[in-house]
Amino acid sequence: MLQIDQFRKTYNNQLVLQIDSLAISGGVYWVRGQNGSGKSTLLKAIAGILPFQGDIILNQRVHSKKQPVAYRKLVNFAEAEPIFPEFLTGIELIELFKSAKKAPHQQEAFYVETMQMTSYVNQPVRTYSSGMLKKLSLVLAFLGQPTCILLDEPLTTLDADSLPILYSWIDRFCHQPETMVLLSSHQAFEGALLPTVRELLVENATIRYKP
């Protein structure tokens, strides 16, 4: 479960997002909203990489501010437009994330193989196209043992053949108890692939959610 309490985020004294109280259980959530509504702000705050007022609690006991290290182990975030150190290879980045996230041995093999990245994962990321970078960022988001995976615009630059693969990862991840994936996207998710997706609407500087 993810719980947000008395949340406020301002930029230059301008209120962007206010959430008095929101609790969501495991599952897949589509974070919807117009450009500039605050979707990335919400995901980055939940990811623990953006300061905010209020509290965010995972699994009813791990607080983002009081237990930042334990909290960050439970949350993985993939940026909308990922940027990585260009001199590192994909596999070096994967090893770095695995070590930081205490990932199980060989956990990445399933993701690299299913996303068909084997042929280039040993190349420096400076040689990657934007779609290849996106796939790498998605692999990184599934490493470790998170409770909550946050994907900011995961469909951008991803080719059509890769979408069902990503959906299958999400489905597989959400079959574990109490795990959740929050995805922001301008386009709708295909119902047959993600039949249980629920909507979090970011509008008028707050979130609307109807369970």
Ligand SMILES: Nc1ncnc2c1ncn2[C@@H]1O[C@H](COP(=O)(O)OP(=O)(O)OP(=O)(O)O)[C@@H](O)[C@H]1O
């Ligand atoms: N670092 C920042 N400094 C000042 N204002 C910011 C900053 N980041 C975001 N904003 C503002 O906060 C608001 C929400 O931005 P955010 O990026 O969260 O929206 P979004 O819904 O993700 O937008 P998009 O769909 O265009 O990606 C916008 O008005 C934006 O201009």
